[in-house]
Amino acid sequence: MILEEWGWSTDFAEAFALWNDGHHVPARVIRGEKNYFRVLSSVGELTVRFTGKIRHHAGGRPDLPVVGDWVVIAPQGQQRGTIVALLPRRNSFSRNISGRRKGKEQRAEEQVIAANIDLVIIVSGLDQDYNLRRIERYLTLVSSSGAAAVLILNKADLHPDPEACVKEVTRIAGTTPVFVCSALEPLQLLPLQHYLKPGQTVALLGSSGVGKSTIVNGLLGEDRQKIAAVSSSDGKGRHTTTHRELFLLPQGGILMDNPGMRELHLWGESNDLEESFADILTLAQGCRFRNCSHDHEPGCAVQQATAAGALDRDRLANYLKLKHELQALQKSRAS
Template identity: 45%
Template sequence: MYSLDQLGYDSYFQDQNQSETHLIGRVSTLANGIYKVLSADGEYPCQVSGRFYHRAIEARDFPCVGDWVLFERMPGENKGIIHGVLERKSLLSRRAPGEKQEEQLMAANIDTVFLVNALNQDFNIRRMERYLMQVYESGASPVFVLTKKDLCDDVEEKIEAVEEIAFGVPVHAVDALHRDGIEVLQPYMQQGRTVSLIGSSGVGKSTLMNQLIGDQVQKTQDIRSGDDKGRHTTTHRELFLVPDGGVVIDTPGMRELQLWSGDDAVDQTFQDVEALATQCKFRDCAHDQEPGCAIKQAIQNGDLTEERYKSYLKLQRETKFLDLKEKYGSHRAARIQVKEIHKGTW
């Protein structure tokens, strides 16, 4: 038996549920087409109905971890059939690994995403910008959690570096292994609230998960001594209940993050660059050789780093290409890209 309130079943989902015949539950894991669903009546392995399956067109039509689903219990069996998915509050996704243009769903209905990064040799501001874009695109609220502060001699400098690329986003440094700083994360872990953890392989997500939940729910491994990088320990997405209230969803570490979409997310992530662009002398300034360019002036003055501006341009081009692929397909999008590169407009 599970408390729907603790699982996050609030008025947003209650107002959508008009079914008098189906049970309501939340997906906690997914493996090989089997969804583990937690409900007030217990825990059930479920599959989508045949009708549901044939009506689904794309990846986001199917349930994912964190979704609220309507299901029925099969007579005489401890399993169920899913008939519908309630509208999501938020959806964390990325482009699936490989050549195909497919979306990979990571977790749904998240309130806060902990962007977990390690304060060791793997500290990477440019990667953090990509993760921040991903969270803005999802509709959830980002929080940076910098782990392994016991291995870092310049914690405050690194916190300041993150704050410079994440305007208004909370940044916390912790040593999860020794529970140093963990208490600052407790306010996010409230009854009915959902937190998800994302980050690269080996940044300490599993150790942090175990400390947040108060149990060894995830295996941990030591980092490699040669390059300070870690190994994959979490192998699938899973939803956990926090004893004192709330829900945490862990996700596997990512060696790379390919964005799915996000023009608006670029604007949110690079608010400083966007603000500077409005101060240029010419409205159509290309920020190259034009006089009165506020961005070029900011770089010369040291108010904006050239690395951050290059990252902004790179992510702009990446999201632009994703939009072209969605509209025209990969081959035509590539042709358009080549033409614009030759014109100097890409």
Template identity: 40%
Template sequence: MTNNQLQKIGWNEFFKDNMAVKLENTFPARVIAQKGDVYTLLSEQGEHNAKVTGKFRFNTKQVKDFPVVGDFVIVGKAKGSDNIQIHELLDRKNSFSRKMPISGGRKLKDNMIDGGVTEEQVIAANLDVIFVICGLDGNFSIPRLERYLALIRHQNLNVAILLNKLDLCENMEEKINEVSKIAGNAPVLAVSALTKQGIGQLSEYITCGKTIAFVGSSGVGKSTLLNSLFEDQVQITNTTSDHSGKGKHTTTHRQMFFHQTGCMIIDTPGMKELQLWADEEDISTVYQAVIDTIARCKFSNCTHDGEPGCAIKDALDSGELSEQRYIRYKKSLKEVRRLEERKREYKNKKMKRGR
């Protein structure tokens, strides 16, 4: 791989400028797959499998600071061996993250999932656009799309919403309109990965040097869409239930695929748990219609609980604002405020342990 080829996989001045003093016999590489603690890398020297050095692991205190697919890292041969090791993670241009899922101690508090470690889990890094994929079958979910949008807004990532399984949908226009109401400025594209209907709309995104991430729940057709774009069976797919629209976790790890155009596409496993890693501003952006309605309230301290001149009450009564969407706004706002509390608690505990 030449230096020009390194640039084709996303290397640019941003990463070069953020590279510390280069260690002897080290070179940059991009993470293109991850299975557990083993990373597959691509560099000017070719493809390698590598783990982080003991020093890297010892000095890294948070999960978010370990490499993920899409990252650029500095690597070199282990002393007295031909094995490649990861020495350094370069600064990220951006990332797509969620709050770490809860493996134990899950509980409901104020009708919200609570517990687990209050840390950021990075799913993919250094992205040009995210495709949020939603099924036009039993998998269709406006609340889930809103949560994805909140996570994406937190990093100011470019996003397109792909409504897949067009071939199974009888009320396509109705669902497109429903999604458009919550999409903000994100384009909403209806496609069928199976029949390739509407796939041509994606050509403006699938371009040389760009990195795209596919995200969405299991069963939405991410792997089928990937196969359709590559015109090859690059990912294994499973048939979803006709009744529920749910699918198995066909994709078991994150991996980058290289399209013939030179575009890089990261496929990710379906996410069952999508806890927010966002703030109040992100929630306000996703629920802009609610914010605009609140701004019309007669009193600035209106609690929207029966006060005179409450624009929220009027909008709910007239049908201008969906009651379910308003409920989701309040729940999301409560969730991110609780997240901020837990971040402060987590930080204080770390400070006490460090004394």
């Protein structure tokens, strides 16, 4: 059945049972526009809006539907409908957008980016985009969401020694698999096929211009997504993908293309770093003080590791930065 192809599962079916009265259908949000959504339902693709009621019931923005969500629709005719409820999410991605609104105090504010993702493909470009610290931030973000991750170093053709980058990234990636490719050569995307499975939702995340939409087109086997023309001066693509969107792959599986996000402040908890910085947390068990800040305390095993060259100083600095960011977030949420 079509809904299963789009990721429908027994959990969602159980949640929908409450609404199964003949007047409602379940649907997946496949594209978000400013004032409406495109959803895929058992009665076909529909353009829907959400009712004031759901806006009212939603405690805040995090409860409003996003791409990837399963929702309950009251269809109106063949092509339209309204969203009357949001089915519980299996997982979601959020970022902190505090400070984005001018004139408001810097209070933490959650923005849910996408929901119900099984795997995230974090894409980095082996051009000016290449940045280990940004990769660490993405890995932490994915870890907060509970989805699995794979790392792709794209634009291998633009780098003199892509294998050296693979080695470097593998060192910070923990158990996350790392691939290198040039998306301009679709054959190089073959290893990714292994991660695309019927009913599974795979999201591509990464800065603008790294080649996410090129990868989507390569995997779809057709040019569905517009690709940015790169200006030769800075190697950066323009924002061509302005919408988050789900695509059904011909061989099964669902892909989510995303626009690049300039600011990616974390929304999560400090223990989200346990996966993305497992090496540092293991080292920290050897520190003399349990609450060691790994800054200047005596008997700090983490500092000893950086002095011995076993741990990169920049990685430690980034860990501390992300930790402070998450602690500040926790404080702001508690206040």
